[in-house]
Amino acid sequence: MGGDYYDVIPLAHGKYVIAIGDVSGKGTPASLLMANVQATIRTLVQFDLPLAEMTSRVNHLIYENTGNDKFITFFWGIFDPATNVFRYVNAGHNHPFVLRADKSIERLPKGESSWEF
Numbered sequence: 001m002g003g004d005y006y007d008v009i010p011l012a013h014g015k016y017v018i019a020i021g022d023v024s025g026k027g028t029p030a031s032l033l034m035a036n037v038q039a040t041i042r043t044l045v046q047f048d049l050p051l052a053e054m055t056s057r058v059n060h061l062i063y064e065n066t067g068n069d070k071f072i073t074f075f076w077g078i079f080d081p082a083t084n085v086f087r088y089v090n091a092g093h094n095h096p097f098v099l100r101a102d103k104s105i106e107r108l109p110k111g112e113s114s115w116e117f
Helices: 027-047 051-064
Strands: 004-010 016-023 072-080 085-091 097-099 105-107 112-116
Touching: 004 027, 016 027, 027 051, 027 072, 051 072, 051 085
Parallel strands: none
Antiparallel strands: 004 016, 016 072, 072 085, 085 112, 097 105
């Protein structure tokens, strides 16, 4: 058990939420906190809110219900295969990289952004 989180959530209109997170600490407390994050995310994405607003709501809920000794880093976004656009927010997680078919590597910009394949 641990606090790692990886998820792909299908949305309406063929879009997908892609989420990666990590809770500080290990074992049962970390896994329970991450389970709460997963439940919060899976609930919020059904309301079709802007990604930044959903991120703020997740942050607020976790902050209000977690002690000062725990924190979560989080990266998530919505991929639209119809337009090949990935809108994302990085909430303190390691900066993600894109590995292209030609084996080139690109680092995604910080914060909230969009990226086109």
